[in-house]
Amino acid sequence: xxxxxxxxxxxxxxxxxxxxxxxxxxxxxxxxxxxxxxxxxxxxxxxxxxxxxxxxxxxxxxxxxxxxxxxxxxxxxxxxxxxxxxxxxxxxxxxxxxxxxxxxxxxxxxxxxxxxxxxxxxxxxxxxxxxxxxxxxxxxxxxxxxxxxxxxxxxxxxxxxxxxxxxxxxxxxxxxxxxxxxxxxxxxxxxxxxxxxxxxxxxxxxxxxxxxxxxxxxxxxxxxxxxxxxxxxxxxxxxxxxxxxxxxxxxxxxxxxxxxxxxxxxxxxxxxxxxxxxxxxxxxxxxxxxxxxxxxxxxxxxxxxxxxxxxxxxxxxxxxxxxxxxxxxxxxxxxxxxxxxxxxxxxxxxxxxxxxxxxxxxxxxxxxxxxxxxxxxxxxxxxxxxxxxxxxxxxxxxxxxxxxxxxxxxxxxxxxxxxxxxxxxxxxxxxxxxxxxxxxxxxxxxxxxxxxxxxxxxxxxxxxxxxxxxxxxxxxxxxxxxxxxxxxxxxxxxxxxxxxxxxxxxxxxxxxxxxxxxxxxxxxxxxxxxxxxxxxxxxxxxxxxxxxxxxxxxxxxxxxxxxxxxxxxxxxxxxxxxxxxxxxxxxxxxxxxxxxxxxxxxxxxxxxxxxxxxxxxxxxxxxxxxxxxxxxxxxxxxxxxxxxxxxxxxxxxxxxxxxxxxxxxxxxxxxxxxxxxxxxxxxxxxxxxxxxxxxxxxxxxxxxxxxxxxxxxxxxxxxxxxxxxxxxxxxxxxxxxxxxxxxxxxxxxxxxxxxxxxxxxxxxxxxxxxxxxxxxxxxxxx
Numbered sequence: 043x044x045x046x047x048x049x050x051x052x053x054x055x056x057x058x059x060x061x062x063x064x065x066x067x068x069x070x071x072x073x074x075x076x077x078x079x080x081x082x083x084x085x086x087x088x089x090x091x092x093x094x095x096x097x098x099x100x101x102x103x104x105x106x107x108x109x110x111x112x113x114x115x116x117x118x119x120x121x122x123x124x125x126x127x128x129x130x131x132x133x134x135x136x137x138x139x140x141x142x143x144x145x146x147x148x149x150x151x152x153x154x155x156x157x158x159x160x161x162x163x164x165x166x167x168x169x170x171x172x173x174x175x176x177x178x179x180x181x182x183x184x185x186x187x188x189x190x191x192x193x194x195x196x197x198x199x200x201x202x203x204x205x206x207x208x209x210x211x212x213x214x215x216x217x218x219x220x221x222x223x224x225x226x227x228x229x230x231x232x233x234x235x236x237x238x239x240x241x242x243x244x245x246x247x248x249x250x251x252x253x254x255x256x257x258x259x260x261x262x263x264x265x266x267x268x269x270x271x272x273x274x275x276x277x278x279x280x281x282x283x284x285x286x287x288x289x290x291x292x293x294x295x296x297x298x299x300x301x302x303x304x305x306x307x308x309x310x311x312x313x314x315x316x317x318x319x320x321x322x323x324x325x326x327x328x329x330x331x332x333x334x335x336x337x338x339x340x341x342x343x344x345x346x347x348x349x350x351x352x353x354x355x356x357x358x359x360x361x362x363x364x365x366x367x368x369x370x371x372x373x374x375x376x377x378x379x380x381x382x383x384x385x386x387x388x389x390x391x392x393x394x395x396x397x398x399x400x401x402x403x404x405x406x407x408x409x410x411x412x413x414x415x416x417x418x419x420x421x422x423x424x425x426x427x428x429x430x431x432x433x434x435x436x437x438x439x440x441x442x443x444x445x446x447x448x449x450x451x452x453x454x455x456x457x458x459x460x461x462x463x464x465x466x467x468x469x470x471x472x473x474x475x476x477x478x479x480x481x482x483x484x485x486x487x488x489x490x491x492x493x494x495x496x497x498x499x500x501x502x503x504x505x506x507x508x509x510x511x512x513x514x515x516x517x518x519x520x521x522x523x524x525x526x527x528x529x530x531x532x533x534x535x536x537x538x539x540x541x542x543x544x545x546x547x548x549x550x551x552x553x554x555x556x557x558x559x560x561x562x563x564x565x566x567x568x569x570x571x572x573x574x575x576x577x578x579x580x581x582x583x584x585x586x587x588x589x590x591x592x593x594x595x596x597x598x599x600x601x602x603x604x605x606x607x608x609x610x611x612x613x614x615x616x617x618x619x620x621x622x623x624x625x626x627x628x629x630x631x632x633x634x635x636x637x638x639x640x641x642x643x644x645x646x647x648x649x650x651x652x653x654x655x656x657x658x659x660x661x662x663x664x665x666x667x668x669x670x671x672x673x674x675x676x677x678x679x680x681x682x683x684x685x686x687x688x689x690x691x692x693x694x695x696x697x698x699x700x701x702x703x704x705x706x707x708x709x710x711x712x713x714x715x716x717x718x719x720x721x722x723x724x725x726x727x728x729x730x731x732x733x734x735x736x737x738x739x740x741x742x743x744x745x746x747x748x749x750x751x752x753x754x755x756x757x758x759x760x761x762x763x764x765x766x767x768x769x770x771x772x773x774x775x776x777x778x779x780x781x782x783x784x785x786x787x788x789x790x791x792x793x794x795x796x797x798x799x800x801x802x803x804x805x806x807x808x809x810x811x812x813x814x815x816x817x818x819x820x821x822x823x824x
Contacts, residue, residue, distance in 0.1 A: 056089040063089065080109050084122060091125055100129040111221055114347035116150055117172055123149075124169025131194060136204045137212060139194065140184055141222065144214065147181035148224040148252040150351045177254045185257065188212065188330035206329045213323075216334045224252040224345040228334045229358040230264075230319040231368025239377050242308045247275075247322065248339070248358040249305075251297045252348065259295040262305070263287065263323040268313055275305055295324075302358055311374045314517060318371040339368040379518035380409045381472075383416075383498045389671060391525040393579055396669070396692045397448070397460070397483045400522070404469055404478040404498065411472040414500030418465040418482070420445050423491035423523060445492055448483040469500070486526040494522040529667060529692070531578040534699050536561040537570040541713070541804045544706035550796050560699065564706040565654050571647040571698065575665070577637045584634045586666035586691060588645055593661035597653050600661055603646040636670055651703040658701045665694040707734050708762075710789055712800060718776045718809045723753075727771035728787050732762035739792045742770055749782035749809065750774040779811040 043066060047059055063086040070079035084106045090099035103126045110119040123146045130139040151174045170176050186192035187206060194204035206212050216222045227250040237243040247264060251257060262275040263284075274287045277295060290307050297303050311317050323333040339358045357365040384403040392398040402416065449463045460483060472478050484494070498518045538544065548562035563569045577583055593600055637643050651658055668690045711729040718724050732738050743757040754772030762768055776782065784805040790797035 056093045060086055060089045060093075076109070077113075080106050084118075087122075087125060091129070094132075096129040096132045100126060100133070103129065111347075116347050117152055119347075120146060120149055120152075120169065120172040121167040124167035128168040131204065134204065136206070139204055140187065140212060140214060143180050143184035143187075144225045144253075145221050147177050147184065147254065148222070149177070150348060151177055151254075174254065181253050181255050185253075185255070185326070189327040190329050208329065211328075212330045214330075214332045216332065218335055218337070224348060226251055226324065226332050226334045227342075228322040228336050229339045229342055229368075230322075230336045230370040231339050231359055231364045232370070232372040233364065234372060235369075236373045236375055237311065238375050239312050239314055240310060242310055243372060244306060244308055245319070245372075246359055246364070247305045247307075249297055249303045249322070249324075250301070250356075250358070251299060252345075253297075254299050256299065257297045257326075259297075259324045259326060260328075261325045262293075262295060263325070265320045265323070267316070267318045267320060268311065270313070271309055271311055271317060273307065273309070275307070300356075302356055304359065311372075314374045314376045316371055317374050336370050338370040339365050376519065377516050379407075379516065381406050381411055381498065381500055381518060383496060383518050383520045385494065385496055385520050385522040387522070387524070389581075389669060391527050391580060392484065392486055393527055393529045393581070393669070393692070394486050394489055395694055396529070397485055398524075398526075399481050399483055400494065401479065401481045402467070402496065404472060404500075406472055406474055406476070408474060410474050411469070412501045413471050414469045414498060416467040416469060417497045417499070418447060418467070419495040419497075420447070420484075420492050421495065423493050444487055444490065446485045446487070448485060450481075450483075469498070484524070489526050489528045491523070491525045494524055496520045496522075527579040529577070529579050529583055529694065530665065531576045532696055533574045533576070535572045535574070536563065536701075537572065538563075539568055539570070541711065541800075542567075543710045543712075543798050543800075545708040545710075545791060545794070545796065545798060546704055546706050547794070548702050548704050550794060560657065560702050562702040562704065563649070563651060565651050565703050567706070568648050568650045569701075571649055571660075573645040573647060573663070573698075575637070575643045575645070577639055577641050580639055582636055582638045582670040583667050584636055584670050585643060586634055586668060587664075589664045589666075590647070590661050591664055597651070597655075598658060598660055599650040599652065601648045603648070647698070649701070651701060653703065654705060655701075655703045658703045660698040660701065662695060662697045665696070666691055667694065668692060705733065707794065708732055708738065708740075708791060710787075710798070712787065712804060714784060714805075714807060716807075718774075718782075718807055719813045720776050720779045720809055720811050722813065723773050723775050725771055725773055726784060727769050728789075729767065729769050730760060730762060730789075731767045732765060735764045736793065737764060738762045741790045741792065741797075743788045744772065745786040745788065747783050747785045749778040750776055750785060752785055776809040779809045782807055782809050 043062065046062055063082055067079055067082045067086065070076075070082060083102050087099045087102035087106065090096075090102065103122050107119060107122045107126065110122060123142050127139060127142040127146065130136075130142060146169060149172065152172045166172075169180070183192060183194075187194060187204070190206050214222065214225075216226055229248040229250075231246050231248075233244040233246070247262075260276075264273045264275070266272060269286055272287045274284060274289050275293045275295065276289060276291055277293060278291060293305055309317075319336045321333055321335055323331050325331045342358065359365045359368060382403075382405045384401075384405070386401040386403070388399045388401065404411070404416075446462060447465055448460045449467070450460060463482075467480070467482070469478055496519070498520075500516060500518070544564040544567060546562050546564060561569075573588075575585075588602070590600055590602055635643065649660060669692075709729075709731040711731075712726075713729065714726040715724050728742070730740060738761075740760045740762060741757070742760065744752065744754075746752055746756075752772055752774055758770075760768050760770060770787070772785075774785065783802070784807055786800050786805055788797065788799050
């Protein structure tokens, strides 16, 4: 390859040489030899440069320079930057010429460089070897160019060359990712972490350069995120006059190479919030400047290739604590408020779906308030939030899916209505001895602890042209910790009819990976659903009503039986749930049951599914309740809020659990007398019914009971034809009085290899000691 290159250089063109380098570059790229690939790209750029194709040469050298910066190959980077600088001069690109020149001047020097010629070509490139004298020469040239004192030689005869003109001033921008960070570095550290508005705070600006010569500035502009704090540092006051900047004099504005230059001065911030130093602009003259992004001393890092050079560790500030922990930001506290903002709750804690009132009071302290607004925001209690600025409040608020804010809005017919609002409440003018009070409502969608933030932006004097010395608006922040709880914990339990069992295949097919919370019930059979309400909150509640809604009578029939205040309200027959009057458990008297903390209330629903379904939706229930409050201990404003019909009664909606409904394969009905007499024989029987079109073989066994003597077979097999019925009966003689357990039947279907067993409650019976007592007892079956 080298032999081919030498041969081609004997000719005046470089086309074949460039093609050879392209082939070599592709080969190295395919085997992922990155460094050799960049070396070949550099050689290709040299050939383009020799062929005066500066555009292609610059494109290749730019890509190579990026890699050499990452690898910290200073000598190779110097050579590449020399070619880029010369390409920019030949293409009349002034700004790029300045950038490349500054970067070259800020590179670490190499004192062992020698001039080596290879094949008649200077290996170091147009800039020569990397040494201190070359750095000083390039630095002097570019600084003179920026000051307008020098002109770069033209690339062609008859041209003017590169120069900075009044119509096109130059500003060199340096950010954290710029390769020019070694040219100019700025660090700012505030000596305090917080300060009050209108009070002085000290900060130190530290500047550093790697250029090999001293640099003198005309002025330094320091910009902040609050424009009123912008500062200009000059030596004499008559040298500058710029609107929007505070001029500070008496500073010797020059930088020595490789030394920190520090400028300390005071600021007087006037606006609360976070004050941050953004940039420093150094003016070299009327036509050129260098703008540098400011760093914090605590987070500052040196340029990578300068870290590898032997040098003394230098700190941006003399104070080691500020050098290690100093920040370019400071917190401006709020002004001392001249009003008091109070957030109060009527009751606590809040409950889900309840309209929870919060009272807001504004009271001036010796000054009239000429209007303002209160901004509300809600965050989770676990969120660590410091309200440093009013602008932060809207960005941290929870969405309305968790907590909703509402406000009372009067209508034309003098009735008040609740509406959601955006969280901004207008406050009218308040006299010195007056006050303003109102209330808002919060409604939780789920139980959670939240923090209600309120920021009152107020004006203590009317805005006019003479108010320039005092901020037109001031702020006061308040927060209120609020806890929300669930009023009730609902639980459901399904029970089959008393002494009536059904064999369902859905219960047999369940496994660990299937949904286990959906009960399987037989079609056209009445199933009992027990709804249990437990007061899981820390307050006592009054249960107003339980209403069943939204059911389809063609799919399922529902009736409810409620127990309220010790009375039983029954619905005697199965009725559609849309007949709300029959299903509402509202008491007939004004007294409503009180469910205290931890107490439970049970309600029965009798459900008869009419169709088979894998997930049958039954109905939804509406539970109306209200908080039990001792109104005699509350102030009048609290009684007004609690007695309002729109805020005292709360509705809780819940859906009854869906059911898996299917046709049973067998029914087993147990029958026995309601009671027995000691020594008098009784008959018990188990009625079996095959509901399938296949014959079934049922094995049964009877477990003896200590209170009875059993006459009959203890185990046998029953054969049931399709849709046939059979009865298994036996005779019992009671030998003990009192509550007794009847013998228990166990059934097993051989076809389905499954069976069921009677529950202990279904075989309970009471045995009287004599028939005379049984007649006198006036026994009534339940």
